[in-house]
Amino acid sequence: MKIDRRKMLLGGMAVLGSVALSPLASLPARAAVIRGTAYKAPGCGCCELWADHMREAGFEIRMLEDSDLAVRKIRHGITSDLASCHTALIEGYVVEGHVPASVVRRLLKERPEGVTGISVPGMPVGTPGMPGPKAGPVDVLAFGNGRPKVYATF
Numbered sequence: 001m002k003i004d005r006r007k008m009l010l011g012g013m014a015v016l017g018s019v020a021l022s023p024l025a026s027l028p029a030r031a032a033v034i035r036g037t038a039y040k041a042p043g044c045g046c047c048e049l050w051a052d053h054m055r056e057a058g059f060e061i062r063m064l065e066d067s068d069l070a071v072r073k074i075r076h077g078i079t080s081d082l083a084s085c086h087t088a089l090i091e092g093y094v095v096e097g098h099v100p101a102s103v104v105r106r107l108l109k110e111r112p113e114g115v116t117g118i119s120v121p122g123m124p125v126g127t128p129g130m131p132g133p134k135a136g137p138v139d140v141l142a143f144g145n146g147r148p149k150v151y152a153t154f
Contacts, residue, residue, distance in 0.1 A: 048063060
């Protein structure tokens with residue numbers, strides 16, 4: 001059987017054209033993956049649990065150990081009252097500590113003026129990555145220009 005390349009090419013174009021016009025072509029594209037890099041003190045396990053929480057929510061988080069984490073925190077405007085155990089950089093923002101993925105998504109959607117990052121100071125039990133029951137509402141603070149202020153409560 002002889003294959004006619006012209007007929008094969010035209011047939012392929014017809015198939016592609018029908019696919020492009022099919023109902024599947026009108027489906028919305030998948031949302032772009034949100035990538036970030038997080039830095040933790042060597043050996044910290046709760047940081048990995050937070051990264052797992054973010055990954056389960058669709059983020060792509062790379063976790064790196066940093067033996068000089070305090071310098072990185074200072075460089076990114078994290079004062080002692082905002083500090084936690086890990087620091088992440090996600091799409092131009094600093095995310096300090098056990099911030100829920102939903103609040104990070106909100107930050108990336110709203111992109112509030114004057115905000116360079118958000119933080120859950122300390123290591124509150126019951127927050128993403130910190131096992132145990134949450135004792136009550138936890139504030140996420142926004143920082144950048146001016147004093148930190150409550151951005152979200154969960």
